[in-house]
Amino acid sequence: MLAGAPAAAELTVAGFLQQNTAFNTGGANPDGQDYKWLEERAQLRLDATSGSWRGYFKADAAYDHLGRGGQTEVREAWADYSSAAFEVRVGRQVITWGSGDLVFVNDVFPKDYEALFAGRPLEYLKRGLDAVKLGVFPKLASFEFVLAPSFRESQTPDASRFWLYDPMPAVTNRETVKPGQGEGGVRVYRDVAGYDAALYLYRGFQRTPSMRPDNLAAPTRITYFYPELSLLGASVSGRAGPGVINLEAAYYDSRQDRSGTDFTVPNSQTRLLVGYQLQPWEDFNLNLQYYTERMHDYAAYLAALPPGFPVEDSQTHTFTVRATQFFLHQTLRFSVYASRNVSNGDSFVNPELRYGFSDRVWGALGANAFGGEPWGQFGQLAQDDNVYVQLRYEF
Amino acid sequence: MKNWWLCVLAALLPLQAMALSGEEAMRKSQAAFLYPGKDFKARVVMKLINRDGQERLRELTILRKNVGAPGGEQKYFMYFFQPADVKDMTFMTYKYPAKDDDRWLFLPAVNMVKRIAAQDKRSSFVGSDFTYEDVSGRDIEDDVHAIEREEKLDARDCYVVKSTPKASDADIGHKFTWVDKASFLPLKEEQYDRRGAKYKLFTADEVADVKGIPTVIRRTMKNLQSGHRTEVTYARSDYDLGIEDSLFTERFLRQPPRKWID
Numbered sequence: 001m002l003a004g005a006p007a008a009a010e011l012t013v014a015g016f017l018q019q020n021t022a023f024n025t026g027g028a029n030p031d032g033q034d035y036k037w038l039e040e041r042a043q044l045r046l047d048a049t050s051g052s053w054r055g056y057f058k059a060d061a062a063y064d065h066l067g068r069g070g071q072t073e074v075r076e077a078w079a080d081y082s083s084a085a086f087e088v089r090v091g092r093q094v095i096t097w098g099s100g101d102l103v104f105v106n107d108v109f110p111k112d113y114e115a116l117f118a119g120r121p122l123e124y125l126k127r128g129l130d131a132v133k134l135g136v137f138p139k140l141a142s143f144e145f146v147l148a149p150s151f152r153e154s155q156t157p158d159a160s161r162f163w164l165y166d167p168m169p170a171v172t173n174r175e176t177v178k179p180g181q182g183e184g185g186v187r188v189y190r191d192v193a194g195y196d197a198a199l200y201l202y203r204g205f206q207r208t209p210s211m212r213p214d215n216l217a218a219p220t221r222i223t224y225f226y227p228e229l230s231l232l233g234a235s236v237s238g239r240a241g242p243g244v245i246n247l248e249a250a251y252y253d254s255r256q257d258r259s260g261t262d263f264t265v266p267n268s269q270t271r272l273l274v275g276y277q278l279q280p281w282e283d284f285n286l287n288l289q290y291y292t293e294r295m296h297d298y299a300a301y302l303a304a305l306p307p308g309f310p311v312e313d314s315q316t317h318t319f320t321v322r323a324t325q326f327f328l329h330q331t332l333r334f335s336v337y338a339s340r341n342v343s344n345g346d347s348f349v350n351p352e353l354r355y356g357f358s359d360r361v362w363g364a365l366g367a368n369a370f371g372g373e374p375w376g377q378f379g380q381l382a383q384d385d386n387v388y389v390q391l392r393y394e395f
Numbered sequence: 396m397k398n399w400w401l402c403v404l405a406a407l408l409p410l411q412a413m414a415l416s417g418e419e420a421m422r423k424s425q426a427a428f429l430y431p432g433k434d435f436k437a438r439v440v441m442k443l444i445n446r447d448g449q450e451r452l453r454e455l456t457i458l459r460k461n462v463g464a465p466g467g468e469q470k471y472f473m474y475f476f477q478p479a480d481v482k483d484m485t486f487m488t489y490k491y492p493a494k495d496d497d498r499w500l501f502l503p504a505v506n507m508v509k510r511i512a513a514q515d516k517r518s519s520f521v522g523s524d525f526t527y528e529d530v531s532g533r534d535i536e537d538d539v540h541a542i543e544r545e546e547k548l549d550a551r552d553c554y555v556v557k558s559t560p561k562a563s564d565a566d567i568g569h570k571f572t573w574v575d576k577a578s579f580l581p582l583k584e585e586q587y588d589r590r591g592a593k594y595k596l597f598t599a600d601e602v603a604d605v606k607g608i609p610t611v612i613r614r615t616m617k618n619l620q621s622g623h624r625t626e627v628t629y630a631r632s633d634y635d636l637g638i639e640d641s642l643f644t645e646r647f648l649r650q651p652p653r654k655w656i657d
Contacts, residue, residue, distance in 0.1 A: 010653075014479065049653055080650070087650065096507040123504035137646055189645065194497070196510060196645070239497060243512045279512045283519065329443060329623065330522030331451070359451050359478035394479030 009050040015043045015395055022119040022388035025367070031067070031160040036386045037118040038065040043075070054080040066161070076128045087135040092128040095146060097187055097200055098235050098248050098273075101322055102337065103291045105248040105271045106200045106233040108185065110207055112155040117162065117381060119368055119388025127155065141190035149182040153226060154207035157381070165380035167211070167309055168219055176224040179205050185231070195238035200250065202231040212264040216306055227265040228255035243278030260297030263304040268296040283326035291318040310375035316343040331356040339378070346372035346379050364390040417540030420554050420574050422466060427579040429532045430465035431608045432634030434458070436655070440630055441523050446622030452477050453521050456656045460638050467492055470643040471531065474656040481521075485648050488513070490531050501648045508645050517566065523625040524595065524616040537561060543571070548583060552576040568594070578602070578609040593619045606634045 022037035029036070041062040048055045058076040063069065078091030098106035102116070102125075115124035131148035157164060183204025190197060205226040213219035233250030249272045257265035275289040295301060298314040305311065319342065324335040337350045352366030367387045372379025415423075441453040454477040462468040471488040475481045489497040498513040516528045538558040545554055553573040560567060568587035575582050584597035601613035610632055617624040641647070642655060 014482070016479070054650075082650065082652075087646075094504075094506045096505050099507060099509045126505050135646065142646060237510045239495065242495070244510045246510070277510075277512045279518070282517060285512065326522070329445075329451075330519060356451075356478075356480075362480065 009048065011046065011048045014045045014047075016392050017042050017395075018121075018390065018392045020120055020388070020390050022368075022386045024384070024386050026383045026385035029161045030163060033066055033161070035066055036161055036384065037120060037388065039063060052082050054082070056080075074128075085136065089133045090131075092130050093133065094126045094128050095131070095133065096126065097198075098233075099237060099246055100248060100273050100275065100291075101287055101289060101320065102339065103273055103275075103289055103318070103320060105250045105273045105291075106198075106231070106235060108202045108204065108207065108229070108231055110152045110154045113208075114155050114157040114162070117157055117368060117370075117384060119366055119386060119390070121364075121390055121392070127152065141188050144187040144189070145184070146186070147182065147184040148204075151179045151181070151183060151205055151226065153178065153209070156208055157384075162381060163383040165375045167375075168213060168222060171213065171219050171222050173221040174224065175221070176209065177226075179226055179228075192236075195236050197237075198235045200231060200233040200235070202229070202233075205229050206266065210264050210266065227257070229253070230255055240276070241278075243276055246273070246275035246277065248273040248275075258297075260300035261304045263301070263306060263309070267298075267301050270294045270296070283330065285322075285324045287320075287322040287324075289318075289320040291320065292316065293318075310373070313343050316341055318342070318346075341372070341376070341378075344373055344376055344379075346376035348378040360394050362392055362394075364388075366390075415542065415554065417542045417556050417558075418535060420542055420556050420579075421535055421538075421540045421558065421572070423579040424556075424572065424574045424581050425532050425535065426465035427609070428581055428611070430461055430469070431610075432461075432606070434460040434636055434638040435632070435634050436636055436638070437632035438630040438657075440628045441521070441525075442626040442628075443523050444624050444626065451522075453481075453523065455521075458638055458642065458655060460640070460643065466535070469531070470640075472643055472648075472651070472655075474651050485651055487643055487648050488531070489643070492534065493536070496527075496531075499645070499648060506649070508648055523627075524618050524623060525625060525627070529597070529616065537565075545576075546573075548573050548575075551582065553582060565589075580609055580611060588620075595619060605632050608634055 018041045020037055020039050020041065022035060024034050024036060028034055039062050041060055043058065043060045046057040056076060056078055060073045060075055062071045064071060074092060076092050076094060078089050078093045080087065080089045095109045096107055097109070100107070109129055110127040112124055112127050129148050129152050130150060131146050134145040136143050185200065185202035185204070188199045206229045209224035210227050212223045212225060214221045230253040231250055233248065235248040237244065237246045252269045252271065254266055254268045258268065260267040271293050273289060273291045275287065277285070277287045279285050292315060294315040295312065318339060320337065320339040322335060322337045324333060326333050333354045335352050340347045349369045350366060352364055354362060354364040356362045369385045370378045370381035372382065374380055436456065436458050438456050439454070443451040443453065456474045458472040460470045462470060469490045471490065473486045475484045483503040485501040487499045496513040498511045499508055500511050501508050517526045520527050520530050538560050540556055540558045543555045543557045545552065547553065553575055556572045556574055557569060558572065559569040566589065568589050568591055570584055570586040572581050573583040580599060580602060582599045585593065586595040588594040596617045596619055598615050599611040600615055602609055603612045612629040612632060614627050615624060638655070
């Protein structure tokens with residue numbers, strides 16, 4: 001399959017120039033500005049191949065007009081070696097497990113939630129992880145081992161730009177402690193009777209931080225930390241009737257608080273996703289999802305929760321829908337994503353219109369609207385509604 | 396007197412037995428157009444041209460492997476070079492004769508393979524004037540076929556086959572296909588919509604011999620109602636390359652071997 005005459009070395013260079021603006025429709029930021037995002041960005045991608053080796057480098061340079069100024073970011077930088085029996089990738093790489101649509105069951109890898117809420121192109125939702133990934137492909141099943149020596153957190157929205165829920169707003173002395181250890185996992189996948197099936201194992205940490213006050217009665221300092229997390233999950237995807245069904249389930253084992261008595265650490269939980277995708281008519285795609293989260297040791301959670309803190313439900317139910325319609329020979333795309341947690345009223349709506357002016361230039365216009373209780377995942381962002389524009393020139 | 400009629404009948408009978416039915420002509424045409432060789436590879440350039448002459452380009456490598464006899468199951472693997480926002484995306488299809496395809500898409504920006512719904516074969520392929528059905532074949536059983544006449548098209552003898560959908564609620568009308576008597580390739584196709592108005596026109600603009608197999612290396616599909624057309628050129632094409640079954644798996648969807656996509 002991979003043997004053959006030695007191939008000549010090959011390099012492709014590509015990239016883009018982009019303008020991205022998100023204008024507040026629900027009032028100014030905490031820092032008083034009227035934009036959630038206002039930047040110009042350039043990306044450069046180098047892709048080199050030579051025989052069994054491949055190297056990939058993707059980096060951005062951006063200028064943010066809202067206070068962050070000039071920034072550079074290495075998005076991906078990895079080297080691949082492929083042989084018939086195995087493939088290994090070393091470096092900063094994007095890894096995605098599972099295929100939920102903005103619902104993450106088995107995808108434990110770093111994300112950028114600020115990018116999602118600020119109307120940035122969807123590729124920025126994922127962050128690269130510095131890791132070694134090894135793939136082996138025996139007849140029984142394929143294995144993907146991931147080992148990351150250092151921890152990389154998900155990016156949460158900046159509190160100076162986004163109105164967020166804060167249970168202890170008076171405490172200004174805050175520090176962050178990141179895990180000193182690495183993390184690892186494995187995905188085992190194969191075809192089972194025409195369905196794509198996979199099992200997932202992960203041992204590492206939560207990607208979004210928990211808050212621990214130094215003293216509950218009279219807090220003077222808050223420490224952000226990333227609780228230990230292990231995951232055992234599974235997914236099945238395949239044809240069901242006229243469409244495609246996607247099932248995912250995972251058990252989140254909160255290793256450092258298995259009894260549920262530490263209120264600062266999320267309890268162990270089970271997550272389940274049922275998704276159904278179909279194409280009812282030409283150029284129209286519909287993706288429906290039902291998602292549920294069930295907290296374990298709920299009685300211990302209630303007993304440990306300090307007064308004044310919002311009480312979460314033991315189980316929540318969320319429905320999402322994404323409708324996408326193409327026009328004009330698929331150059332114009334209108335899509336709407338809506339999510340509603342029927343247990344606590346948390347909701348998120350994201351309509352977007354995207355047009356390809358030519359093969360090199362595209363533009364998008366969209367909006368983000370958040371609703372729900374002030375302590376909800378989306379509800380806390382209720383004052384952060386925005387309208388955004390993306391414009392990209394690819395070369 | 397009776398004997399004379401019997402002689403004429405006897406002389407005519409062998410001719411009747413040798414005449415091709417419309418369905419047979421279309422089966423042979425599909426076999427020649429979509430199934431030749433055990434496998435197939437082509438570097439394809441599609442130009443999408445609107446009525447004002449504005450062009451968009453889609454460039455991809457298509458790999459096809461037959462799983463069994465012509466008219467049966469096939470596997471397709473496509474890797475995109477252009478335009479920039481689909482570059483490095485790969486797309487895989489398992490095509491089955493009488494049921495919906497299984498389709499997968501690999502998105503390099505988020506390193507995700509997802510299965511996609513494939514119900515509507517009449518959807519446009521990458522926004523071109525060709526539908527998935529035009530690209531991978533419409534089920535012969537879905538239509539009633541009859542050879543209307545024989546005529547010459549650019550000095551080539553052709554059967555003109557009329558195909559009418561069996562389903563009364565089909566969203567397309569009938570079509571005429573000019574099937575080359577020698578190679579059985581479809582050289583021209585006139586598609587009509589439900590109201591009987593001309594809808595699309597397919598023409599095989601250049602046929603070349605590739606490894607002894609007549610191959611349409613340039614073709615055009617024109618939408619006569621919108622004025623939009625798609626011109627497809629095979630920059631390179633080849634058959635019987637020994638493409639393994641293992642190519643059509645998630646592993647190579649994520650990282651296609653260079654030799655298969657060049």
